[in-house]
Amino acid sequence: MFIPLTSLDLSLAAVLVVLLAVLSWRMQLNVTQQLIIAAIRTTVQLLLIGLVLKTVFANVNFFWVSLICLLMLSVAGWEILSRQRRKLKGWWGFGVSTASLFVSSFFISILALVTIIQSDPWYHPQYSIPLLGMLLGNTMTGIALGMDRLVQTAWQQRGIIEQRLMLGQTGIQAIMDIRKESMRAGMIPIINSMAAAGIVSLPGMMTGQILAGAPPVEAVKYQILIMFLITAGTGFGVIAVLGFLSHRLFDDRHRLRFDQLLKTTGD
Amino acid sequence: MTKLAVKDLTYHHCGPVNFEVDSGECISVSGASGSGKSLLLRSLADLDDHGGDVMLDKINMKDVPANEWRLKVALLPAESQWWFDTVGEHFSVVDHALLELFGFPDNVMSWSISRMSSGEKQRLALLRLLINQPDVLLLDEPTANLDKNNTLMFEQIIKQYLQQHKACVIWVSHDAKQLERMCQQHFEIKNGQLSRC
Numbered sequence: 493m494f495i496p497l498t499s500l501d502l503s504l505a506a507v508l509v510v511l512l513a514v515l516s517w518r519m520q521l522n523v524t525q526q527l528i529i530a531a532i533r534t535t536v537q538l539l540l541i542g543l544v545l546k547t548v549f550a551n552v553n554f555f556w557v558s559l560i561c562l563l564m565l566s567v568a569g570w571e572i573l574s575r576q577r578r579k580l581k582g583w584w585g586f587g588v589s590t591a592s593l594f595v596s597s598f599f600i601s602i603l604a605l606v607t608i609i610q611s612d613p614w615y616h617p618q619y620s621i622p623l624l625g626m627l628l629g630n631t632m633t634g635i636a637l638g639m640d641r642l643v644q645t646a647w648q649q650r651g652i653i654e655q656r657l658m659l660g661q662t663g664i665q666a667i668m669d670i671r672k673e674s675m676r677a678g679m680i681p682i683i684n685s686m687a688a689a690g691i692v693s694l695p696g697m698m699t700g701q702i703l704a705g706a707p708p709v710e711a712v713k714y715q716i717l718i719m720f721l722i723t724a725g726t727g728f729g730v731i732a733v734l735g736f737l738s739h740r741l742f743d744d745r746h747r748l749r750f751d752q753l754l755k756t757t758g759d
Numbered sequence: 760m761t762k763l764a765v766k767d768l769t770y771h772h773c774g775p776v777n778f779e780v781d782s783g784e785c786i787s788v789s790g791a792s793g794s795g796k797s798l799l800l801r802s803l804a805d806l807d808d809h810g811g812d813v814m815l816d817k818i819n820m821k822d823v824p825a826n827e828w829r830l831k832v833a834l835l836p837a838e839s840q841w842w843f844d845t846v847g848e849h850f851s852v853v854d855h856a857l858l859e860l861f862g863f864p865d866n867v868m869s870w871s872i873s874r875m876s877s878g879e880k881q882r883l884a885l886l887r888l889l890i891n892q893p894d895v896l897l898l899d900e901p902t903a904n905l906d907k908n909n910t911l912m913f914e915q916i917i918k919q920y921l922q923q924h925k926a927c928v929i930w931v932s933h934d935a936k937q938l939e940r941m942c943q944q945h946f947e948i949k950n951g952q953l954s955r956c
Contacts, residue, residue, distance in 0.1 A: 655840035658804060660830035660891055669842065745805055745825040 494705045506531070548617045557615050561598070561624055568593050568628045572636040578643045578753050580740070588736055592635050596729025597627040600721050608717065626697060626718055627725050630682065634726035635733050638678025642737055643753065645670045653748055663742030671734050678730035682723050689719065762927045763803075763832075763895050768811035770802040771795055773951040775811060780895070780944075783921050785928040787938035789956075790948035796931045799948065800897040803929070804834040815894060833893035837900040839884030841872045846883060854890055861886050861916060878909035885913065889920060896920075896928045902937065914941055 509531050517524040548556050569590035579585040601624045605611060611619040646653060646667060656666035689695055697718055701711035743749050762782045767775040773795040780786050790796050802809040805825050813820040813832075820828055843849055847868030858867065861882050875883070881904065888896070896917070902910040914937070920926060932938055938945065947956045 649842070652840045652842045654806065655836070656842075657806065657826070658829055658834045658836070659887065660826050660833075662824075662826045665826075746829075747806055747808070747825070 494703075545617065545621065548621070552613065552616055554613075554615055557617050557620055560617075560621060564621075564624060564628055565593055565598065566590060568597075568632045572632055572639065575636045576640050576643065578647060580737075581752060584740070584752075588733060588740075589635060589639065592729045592733035592736070593628060593631065595732045596631040596635065596725035597624060600725040600728070601627055604717070604721055623718075623721075627722060630722040631725045631729045633681055634678040635729045637681070638674045638730040639733050639737065641677040642667075642670060642674040642734055645673065646741060646748075647750065647753070650748055650750065657746055657748070663746040663748070664738060666746075667738050667741065671738055674734055675730055678734075679727060682719075682726050686719055686723065689715070695719070762816065762925075763929075764812075764814040764817075765803070766812045766814070768799075768802060768809060768813060770807060770809035771798050773798065773948065773953075776953045778946065778953060780927040780929065782925040782927060784944065785917075785921065785930055785942045786944040786946060787942035788929060788931045788946050788948060788953070789933070789935070789938065794948045795951060796948055797899050799953075800834055800899050800929065800931060803895075803897055804829055804832055806834070830891045831893055832895040832897065833888045833891060834897040835885060835888055835899065835901050837903045839880055839887075841880070844871060844873075846870045846872065846875075849887060850890065852890060857886055857889060860919070862912065877904045878906060881905055882909065882913065882916075885916065889916075892924065894924070894926050896926060898928060898930045898932075900932055901930075902932070902934070910937070917941070 509527070513524050513527050513531075516522075516527065544560070548560065569586055572589035572593070573579060573585050576585065580588060601620065602614075604623065605614045605620055609619055609623075614620075649670065653666045653670075657663070685693070685695070695715050695718075698711045698715035701714060702708055740752060741748060741750075760782050761779050762784070763780045765776055765778050767777060769775050776799065778786070788796050788799065798807060801807045803813055805813075805820055805828050815828075815831055820832075823831075841849060845868070847853075850868065853868060855865065858865065863883075863886075867883070872880075881901065885901070898917075902913050905913060917928060918941075921928060928941075930938060930942055945956050946953050
């Protein structure tokens with residue numbers, strides 16, 4: 493059974509947000525403006541993507557699907573970059589984050605579409621776009637956290653890294669402990685959500701399928717599939733980005749090259 | 760016998776710098792703050808970009824991987840860095856004879872880093888460096904944070920190591936008396952140029 497929502501239903505929910513905005517304005521909580529802008533953004537953006545998806549679903553076309561996927565990929569790459577306190581100079585930052593997203597999300601999505609889901613054709617937008625979206629959204633967080641931790645810690649501990657170089661370690665050996673720590677930081681969110689799934693939280697995708705009338709056990713199977721894909725994607729993506737960054741921080745004479753890093757806002 | 764030969768070394772805004780150090784010899788480098796003494800040592804350890812040639816036993820720095828070069832040409836900064844919780848985790852091998860020479864009991868490896876004095880830290884930093892058996896020691900104000908007793912002990916260890924391993928030392932310090940005690944040749948950096956004094 494699937495119950496479609498009417499405009500009136502959505503307006504009722506919107507009234508709650510408006511009430512919250514009024515209350516926070518009266519209490520001078522300084523979130524009113526952000527709250528209203530975000531609510532308008534979510535409405536407009538989601539309605540637009542709804543229309544886009546409707547069009548793409550109506551004419552299944554490889555070119556259009558690829559274009560949307562590439563757009564999603566580059567926006568996610570920018571998003572990672574904007575969460576870094578210290579960025580690589582020039583196009584490196586965008587290149588590194590987008591390349592690792594490509595490994596973690598694109599590659600895994602295609603693999604899952606072709607070998608596991610086997611939709612027809614394999615790039616069918618009803619499967620490919622939501623799948624890529626979920627993978628991007630989740631691996632993005634892991635990659636951003638791992639990258640930020642590595643660069644930030646290396647910056648704070650540059651004295652220690654140089655001391656280890658002075659003792660004859662290679663660049664990779666000198667940054668090994670920071671790399672382990674960053675790997676952990678990148679993986680913790682997905683490990684937590686796997687551990688909490690079903691007990692503390694009902695994952696959004698599964699909930700959505702159940703609301704749409706799918707049998708719970710089928711929804712659960714899809715959710716498990718997605719969780720595994722996200723975990724693998726995050727893991728591979730974080731490993732790729734940390735490996736690349738660790739090499740990039742040193743030159744061929746094993747010297748720390750912080751001139752590569754652009755200092756931005758924060759501490 | 761020439762151990763370390765520096766030819767037309769240029770770094771930062773300094774140089775060209777030329778000098779040679781023999782086995783078992785200790786040379787001093789002095790100069791005002793910011794004259795480029797520390798940068799000279801960093802360049803010799805290949806930690807900073809530089810021009811010219813540095814040769815150890817006639818082998819050019821450029822022909823050796825940087826990490827192996829630093830095992831042979833070892834830099835000791837004024838303040839050492841420690842990244843694990845205990846002393847032992849920073850050592851891959853333990854040399855009991857060296858421990859005794861440095862005046863440490865055998866259980867020093869289980870000591871916690873946070874409870875060590877600056878004197879102990881600096882002696883252990885030297886020990887950590889000497890375990891690699893370097894041929895050249897680059898000492899950057901190594902006793903700046905040490906008291907009289909620790910300083911003399913430090914000097915004694917260096918002397919002994921020089922004799923035993925036919926190594927050489929480049930010693931940067933503001934303490935003229937110490938340099939007089941330890942070094943045979945004396946150099947000064949002024950306006951980016953190294954000259955004998």
